[in-house]
Amino acid sequence: MKLSELKKHQEARVVRVDASGELKQRLASFGLLRGANIKIIDCSLGKSTIEVMVDNTLLALRKEEAEKIEVEIIENQAYHGKQKRVRQRERRRLVQEIKK
Amino acid sequence: MSCESCKVEQKEEYGVGAIKIALAGQPNVGKSMLINAMSGGNRVKVGNFSGVTVDKMEVCFEHHCHLFDLIDLPGTYSIDGFTKEEKVAKEFLLNEEYDLILNVVDSTNLQRNLLLTTELLELNTKVVVALNMIDEAKADGITIDREQLEKILGVKVVMVSAKTGEGIDELLDTMHEVADSPERSHNRLIYSDPMEEEIIKVRKFLDEKGFSYRDWSNREVAIGLLFEQEKLYKELHDNPIMIELYPMIRDSLEHIYTHHETKNIKEIRANEHAAIARGIALEVVDQKSAPKSLTLTQKIDSILLNKYLGIPIFLFFMWALFQLTFEFGNIPMEYIDAAIGTFSDFVGSHISSDDIRSLVVDGIIGGVGAVLLFLPNIIILYIGIALLETTGYMSRVAFLLDGFFHKFGLHGKSFIPLVTGFGCTVPAYMAARTLKSEKDRLITLFILGFMSCGARLPIYVLFTGAFFSEAVSGNILFLIYISGALLGLVMAKILRVFVFKGEDEPFVMEMPKYRLPSFKLIWHTVYSNAASYLKKAGTFILLASVLIWFVSNYPKNEAIAQEYSKKIELAKTKEEREKLAAMQQAKELESSYLGQIGKLSESFFKPLGFDWRLSVALESGLAAKEVVVSTLGVLYSIGEVDETSKSLKEILAKKLNIPIALSFIVFVMIYLPCFAASSVFTKEAGGFKYFVYLFFFTTMTAWVMSFLTYRATLIFFGS
Incomplete structure (x- = not known):
């Protein structure tokens, strides 16, 4: 579904950004790219501008831009501590590999 | 450097x-x-x-x-x-x-x-x-x-x-x-698996060839090559190793492309970096719950960005700012005015030479004093703008206004230079650089002058104070600023439709967290602005006042002096003598250099209701807007007879009427910004031709709008 269709405060994850190079790059520099967590905080009258939270960043977008962002709703958030342990294990493995 | x-x-x-x-x-x-x-x-x-x-x-x-x-x-x-x-x-x-x-x-x-x-x-x-x-x-x-x-x-x-x-x-x-330290630590970032695979492959090859480049590790060279760093390729271009490297890199890139499902290397880089950043944050940041400041920001936003309340709240803040500027600013103003008056009398009584007394009292104290008077207003306005800037509210306003601005062909972000323009147009022109699209930027540059800068404030305060009661002056001031801004929007639309046609820039902007304004920061901004205002008053405006005094007193016309001295001798009553003396001064002023200059341009300004004094004041305002007030101060104090009404405000109230005052305000609101701002504009817009456009654009608009204001109010108020 599109970001513009998301309800207020619904947690979602970015699946795809269907924008041209420049806009895509601009969004990416704010951290809005595939895999980012996103939710809508506020809208102006007629949803012409939307305030979204991307990870820990508050961003303002126009409706036109929000329509280019494909998202999926997150049902169950994985437990943070578990993610962290997985990440650290992964990292140790990669460091070993590079040293080889 | x-x-x-x-x-x-x-x-x-x-x-x-x-x-x-x-x-x-x-x-x-x-x-x-x-x-x-x-x-x-x-x-x-x-x-x-x-x-x-x-x-x-x-x-x-x-x-x-x-x-x-x-x-x-x-x-x-x-x-x-x-x-x-x-x-x-x-x-x-x-x-x-x-x-x-x-x-x-x-x-x-x-x-x-x-x-x-x-x-x-x-x-x-x-x-x-x-x-x-x-x-x-x-x-x-x-x-x-x-x-x-x-x-x-x-x-x-x-x-x-x-x-x-x-x-x-x-x-x-x-x-x-x-x-x-002689050593530089090397890049130790770890990329995604497919990326790492290729980096290792290229690095191994470079190692085997015994390759080295500057102080880079071969891993860094491999990363640079795979991410297509232009500078690296330029420098390695003639290196024989590239013959062997090219097919290898092409192969590696193919793999990376398949994995990332895109061939855009910048996008791939962004994705890699995002993954690294996410990973690092996960590993090193420990955060029990959502950050308090962020939740607080969201709570404040739910009020300030409210669908229905957001814009009224913003308008209220702006209104309050201008009310404060006027109401609070007026309190110290009276004291400063009285102090300047006493000082000028004191100095005047100690100078025996008529010419020097006139230079010091009418020229220097009259001119610089008129400008000093407005320091309190300027300080309040700058505090307001500094508050907007440092708390993070400014970007909220951009958010609120984008929908509205967009209709006028402007970008929500144009709001920032526009508000900065209420302080000073020079940094505002520079702040327009945040706009990415060249057309958005040029439109913003062109209409920025319509946002009345702090230096125009004294003119407004002077005229509204002279013609309107204190109760409505603050509102009039607010109206002046708002109508300038609205005019700017309309002009933006016209420019967008007829001159700068083209695609809109997307609106993507960070909303910074709300921060409590730090007293130190605000004090610093206000202090430096007030200091530069005073410095200008002490140097540039002092010189300008002396110059204006000189051109309004010379050449001395002996014929007029003789004619009137005879008449005065013959006059019977004291009143008659004073009347004659005033007429003499007015005649002398008219025949001065300044009078001649004013006369030249009088026909241009006449349809707007301006006499030559107002015309000259406007022209001197091209150097700096503060000079308008000091010029008026000099010009009207020379021809002044009635010793009871000393302040410029009272003189103006007596000599002019509401239609002229409004027409003058409108002209000041719209016409060309000061010399410093104009030169920054020329630099930012990218050429002298833009300055020529700006000159005609603003002068014509100012003339037409003043003309309309004058004629319309004439009907309403009568002459």
């Missing part, structure tokens, strides 16, 4: 050259504030909006007998982007000489800030990371594992707070140490 503020003797005394540091960071990370904390002085304007530092600037200071030379680059989210600032930053980082990059990072939003850090690390120069606002992070319940972060990034990380001064010494020592 040399640093002027460093004294050469100092360098020789300590025998050490300055450590040159490039300061890079995302907007709103407190970079400028950190510079102030490090240098101990207040040399950079600090604000909570992207684009306060629009050009790179240099600050120099000393710590433990070492000179530090900081180059403050504009805040950018990335150095790969398209905006002017991003280009300025990238250009500098790639091509200039410096000892190290100080990457300033917002500790409360590490993950996003790391997107820039990863880009900087790939430049393969010395980097020190400053985790700024560490005090805020602590208050938010965020802990950062600094050692782990250092391990992952491979560079020194220092926790600092520009606000409390925590860690500043350590940061300076660390930078010194890193700059002096």
Whole structure:
């Protein structure tokens, strides 16, 4: 579904950004790219501008831009501590590999 | 680039050259504030909006007998982007000489800030990371594992707070140490599996060939090649190794493309960096619950950005600002006015020569005094703008107004230069650089002059004070500013439809967290602005006043003097004599150089209701808007007879009427900004021809609008 269709405060994850190079790059520099967590905080009258939270960043977008962002709703958030342990294990493995 | 503020003797005394540091960071990370904390002085304007530092600037200071030379680059989210600032930053980082990059990072939003850090690390120069606002992070319940972060990034990380001064010494020592060390730590970032596979492949090949490039490790060269760093390719272009490398890289890139499902290398790089940043944040940041400041920001936003209340609240704030400017500003104004009057009488009674007394009392004190009077108003206005800037409310307004602005062919972000324009047009022209699209930028530049700057405020205060009761003056002032802004919007639309046609720029903007305004920052902004206003009054306006006095008193016309001295002798009553004396002065003024100049342009201004004095005042305003008031002060004090009404306000109220006053206000509101602003405009717009356009555009609009105002109000108020 599109970001513009998301309800207020619904947690979602970015699946795809269907924008041209420049806009895509601009969004990416704010951290809005595939895999980012996103939710809508506020809208102006007629949803012409939307305030979204991307990870820990508050961003303002126009409706036109929000329509280019494909998202999926997150049902169950994985437990943070578990993610962290997985990440650290992964990292140790990669460091070993590079040293080889 | 040399640093002027460093004294050469100092360098020789300590025998050490300055450590040159490039300061890079995302907007709103407190970079400028950190510079102030490090240098101990207040040399950079600090604000909570992207684009306060629009050009790179240099600050120099000393710590433990070492000179530090900081180059403050504009805040950018990335150095790969398209905006002017991003280009300025990238250009500098790639091509200039410096000892190290100080990457300033917002500790409360590490993950996003790391997107820039990863880009900087790939430049393969010395980097020190400053985790700024560490005090805020602590208050938010965020802990950062600094050692782990250092391990992952491979560079020194220092926790600092520009606000409390925590860690500043350590940061300076660390930078010194890193700059002096002969070794540079190599890029240790770990990319995604498929990417790593290719990096290792290329690196192994480079190792086998015994290849080396500058002080880069072969891993760094491999990363540079795979990410298609232009500069690297240019320099390796003639190296025979490239013949073997090309097919290998092409192969590797194919693999990477398939994995990332795109062939855009910039996008791939962004994805890699995002993954790294996410991973690092996961590993080193410990955060129990959502940060308090962020939840608070959201709560405030739900009120200030409310669908229905948002815009009324904003309008209320603006209205309150102008009310305060007028109401509070008027209190000290009366005292200043009285003090200047006493001072001028005192000085006048001690000078025996008529000519010199006239020069000092009418010329210097009259001109400079008229400008000084408005210092309180200016200070209040600047406090207001500084509050808007530092609290983070400014970007909320951009959000609120974007829908509305968009209809007029403007970008919500144009709001920032436009509001800055209420303070001074010069920084406003420069702030327009935050606009990415060239057309948006030009439209904004063209209409910026319609936002009345602080220097025009005295004119408005003078005229509204003279013709309207105190109760409505504040409202009139608010109306003047609002109608200037509305006119700007209409003009923007006209320009967009007829001159700058084209695609709209997308609206993507960060909403910085709300921050309590720091007293120090506000004081600094207001102080420096007030100081420069006073400095201008003491130098430029003083000279202009003397000049205006001179051209309004010379050449002396003996014929008039003789004619009237006879008449005065013959006059019977005292009243008649005074009347004649006033007529003499008026005649003399008319025959002066200034009178002649005024007469020349009088026909142009006549349909607007202006006599030659007002015309001359407007013309002198091309140099600086403050001069309009001082010119009026000089011109009207010379021809003044009635000793009971000393203040310029009362004289104007007597000599002019409401239609003329309104017409004058409208003309001042619209016509060409001062000389300094015009030259910045020419530079920012990109050529003298734009200045010519601006001149005709503003003069014509000003004339037409004044004419309409004058005629319409004439019907309403009668002459």
